[in-house]
Each structure stands twice: as structure tokens, then as C-alpha cells.
């Protein structure tokens with residue numbers, strides 16, 4: 001690696017702090033000087049754009065990347081006609097990879113118009129050696145590549161990139177290190193994701209995540225709580241606790257603590273009015289968690305509980321460690337204990353060897369549980385996972401036909417579920433103005449559905465009571481009500497309604 005480090009950098013090596021995050025703050029300063037010089041030369045500010053592919057974890061990482069870039073002196077923007085563009089990639093299904101390759105063609109065209117433009121790639125897809133090989137060979141215009149374990153190093157890598165001319169590539173196979181406390185730029189001032197753990201140890205046989213995100217590591221509870229306290233002080237009213245499998249949070253800590261215990265602590269933080277979390281694995285979902293949710297005033301009435309398949313035979317092949325009956329019993333228990341809960345799920349169609357009977361088992365669970373919504377996926381073969389080498393891959397036309405049937409069922413159940421709360425008054429966190437209808441705003445209900453109602457932009461970030469007047473299939477129309485003793489919408493910091 002040293003051979004690609006420019007002489008300039010070698011001269012300053014002696015002064016570089018060894019500890020993180022001090023090291024990155026050092027490189028942020030160094031980059032800032034280079035950005036200033038370039039701005040002077042061009043006579044205009046430099047812009048940057050971070051594009052997120054994939055899940056909430058990636059969205060959170062993108063906020064960290066954007067925060068560092070802003071600190072360096074770039075002006076963040078939405079469009080990709082920028083001086084620095086970073087694609088934060090996903091590789092969970094092959095179509096995610098194809099989208100990135102497709103959009104790289106577009107970036108190449110932009111770079112031809114602005115040769116000073118820099119292009120960076122990071123995230124899950126970059127942890128695959130075959131991807132790096134392909135980019136090295138066929139996408140020479142890319143300037144910077146890094147992976148999932150070292151995103152905190154953006155400033156250092158960007159400095160290397162700006163000071164030299166070669167493609168900078170830095171991919172780590174894994175890490176024990178968790179570096180936080182770097183700048184982040186939140187997309188929404190009033191809500192934020194909070195990482196509570198990284199990686200996954202489950203090795204579901206179809207899934208590439210454990211290979212690209214590494215082993216499970218939990219953050220220290222005190223650090224998490226401190227971050228949430230800071231967010232609350234900064235006007236955040238809703239937090240989403242993030243992890244690939246939040247139900248196994250804390251098991252590997254020096255002083256183990258359960259996810260339910262962590263939730264109890266988050267609940268105590270003043271200013272935080274709503275708590276969400278993502279994602280739960282059914283095998284680890286405890287009675288203690290159900291109890292904490294039931295008693296909580298702040299934990300939202302929404303649980304995402306990935307099913308993947310309703311066939312016990314396929315679940316075994318998937319290495320999910322629960323069967324159809326156990327899943328149904330768990331979903332039933334949750335619905336009994338918390339009747340207003342909204343259950344959502346992920347389902348894969350066409351796993352190797354899936355027969356019509358197996359598929360009908362999935363349909364059966366969907367009908368029994370009555371999900372409020374479900375993400376349905378066509379099985380995608382991921383090289384390196386055990387399922388990729390399984391025989392009996394299901395023919396494309398069969399999968400497509402099953403997928404369509406499942407989607408229809410899921411949508412029709414979701415539409416009927418959506419109507420169930422019509423006429424009730426619920427609290428909604430106003431997230432933005434309705435782009436399509438003037439004078440309207442959009443709010444998110446505790447159960448994660450959206451509601452549109454009359455209001456203006458000064459409501460954004462507040463939690464208000466809304467009467468749900470009409471169900472529209474997967475969202476509601478409503479009208480803001482004024483509850484007893486509540487003359488104005490709630491502001492961050494006030495008590496919950």
C-alpha cells in the first residue's frame with residue numbers, strides 16, 4: 001500500500017495521530033486546506049453528493065460520510081453533478097449491484113464534462129473481491145474505493161486521493177474497532193438512526209451480509225445512550241435503533257445486557273418521544289422485549305419480523321433456526337399482548353428447491369398473520385453463500401408467477417388492514433410538506449403508516465394528534481385535531497401526548 005502514498009504524505013507521516021478519531025480530525029484539517037486551494041483556483045465552492053443504495057444502515061453511514069465531507073468544506077447537494085460523488089452501495093441482491101454499474105456509466109459521462117470530478121465507491125458491494133477486480137479493470141475513472149469496516153476513514157483516504165493521481169483502494173476484511181464521534185449530517189433534524197450493533201452472526205444460507213459486514217459487534221450501552229442524549233438535546237424526537245439482528249444486542253459485551261434492558265434506558269431519555277428499531281430476528285425475540293414494548297409509552301407500535309419463508313423445510317435449508325409453527329406462535333403472542341401492533345415482514349420467493357407446496361405454506365402464514373405490509377423479494381443467488389451452490393434452483397418463470405401471486409395477496413391484506421384505524425385519533429410525527437398537494441403535510445403514525453392532512457411547514461418535526469378520516473390502501477387521509485388542554489402542536493422537549 002505504501003507505494004501509492006505520495007511523497008507529500010510521507011513528509012507529514014511523523015505528525016499523524018495514531019489514535020482514532022483524532023487521526024481522522026487531523027486528516028479533515030489536511031483535506032480542508034486542499035479543498036480551499038481548489039476553491040480558490042476555480043473561484044467557486046466545491047460540491048459533494050452521497051447516494052445511498054440499500055438499507056437503513058447504509059442511510060446512516062451516508063449521513064456520517066456527508067458530515068465528514070461538509071466538515072472538509074464540501075457543500076452537500078442532492079444531484080450527482082457535483083465535484084465529489086460517493087456511491088454507498090448494497091449487494092444483498094444482484095439487482096442492487098447492477099443498478100450501481102448502470103449508474104456508474106452516467107457518472108463517467110459527468111466526469112468527461114468535469115474532469116476534476118472525483119468519484120468514490122463504498123459500502124457492502126465493495127467487500128466482494130470480484131467487484132473490486134471488475135472496477136479496477138473496466139471502471140478506471142473511479143478515484144476512491146473503500147468498504148464497510150473503514151468508512152470512518154473517509155478523510156484519510158480522500159486526502160490520499162487528492163494528493164495523488166492513482167485509484168485509492170482500501171478494503172478491510174473485518175475489524176474489532178468501532179469508531180464513532182465523527183461529524184454526521186442528519187437528513188432529518190427531528191429523527192435519527194442510531195447504530196447499536198454492527199455485523200451479523202446468523203449466516204442465513206442465502207444472505208451475503210455476514211460476509212460483507214463481518215461478525216456481530218455491539219456498541220457499549222453508555223455510548224449509545226450518550227449519543228441519544230446528545231441527539232435529544234439537538235431536537236431529535238424519534239430514534240431508530242439499528243442493527244442486523246437487534247434482538248441479540250449486548251450478548252458479546254464485557255458486561256452483557258439485553259436489548260430489552262437497553263430499550264428501558266432509552267425510554268428514560270427526556271425529549272425522545274418515539275423509539276423504533278430494526279431488524280428483529282424471530283429466533284431471538286424474547287418475552288422480555290414483548291413486555292417492555294407493551295409497557296412502553298415511547299416504543300412505536302410497529303414490529304418488523306422477517307419471515308423469509310412459511311415452509312419449515314425451506315426455513316431449515318435457509319438456516320433460520322425457527323419453523324412455521326414457532327413463527328406463528330410468536331406472531332400470535334405479540335398480537336395478543338399488543339393488539340394495536342403493526343407487523344411487517346420480509347419474504348423471499350424461489351429459494352432453491354422451493355416447491356408449490358412450500359410456497360403455499362408461505363401464503364398460509366401471510367393469511368394467518370395478516371401483515372400490515374411485506375417486502376417481497378425474488379431469491380437472488382449470491383456467490384459465496386451456501387444457497388448459491390444448492391441444486392434445484394427454481395426456474396425464473398415459476399418464481400415470477402409465485403411472486404405475483406404473493407404480491408397480490410400481501411397488497412390486498414395490507415389494504416384491508418390499513419382501514420382498521422379509520423375514525424380514530426392517533427399521533428403523527430410531521431415529516432414534511434406534501435409535494436403533490438399544496439397546503440398539506442405528511443406525518444408518520446406510530447404504526448409506521450403515513451397520513452396526509454392539512455397543515456403548513458412549521459409543523460415539521462412536531463408530533464400532533466390526527467383523526468384518520470379515510471384509508472387509501474397503504475396510507476391515510478386525516479385532519480389535525482386539538483386534544484384537551486393542547487392548544488398547539490407539541491414541540492420537541494414537551495411531554496408526549
Ligand code: 5AD
Pocket residue numbers: 092093206207208306308346347348377378379380381382
Ligand atoms: N435474495 C433475495 N432476498 C434476499 N434478502 C437477503 N438476501 C437475499 C437474497 N439472496 C432479503 C431478506 C432480508 C432482506 C433485507 O433482504 O428477506 O430480510
Ligand code: SF4
Pocket residue numbers: 200201202203204207208209210244245281
Ligand atoms: Fe442476512 Fe440472516 Fe443476518 Fe439478516 S439475520 S443480515 S438475513 S444473515
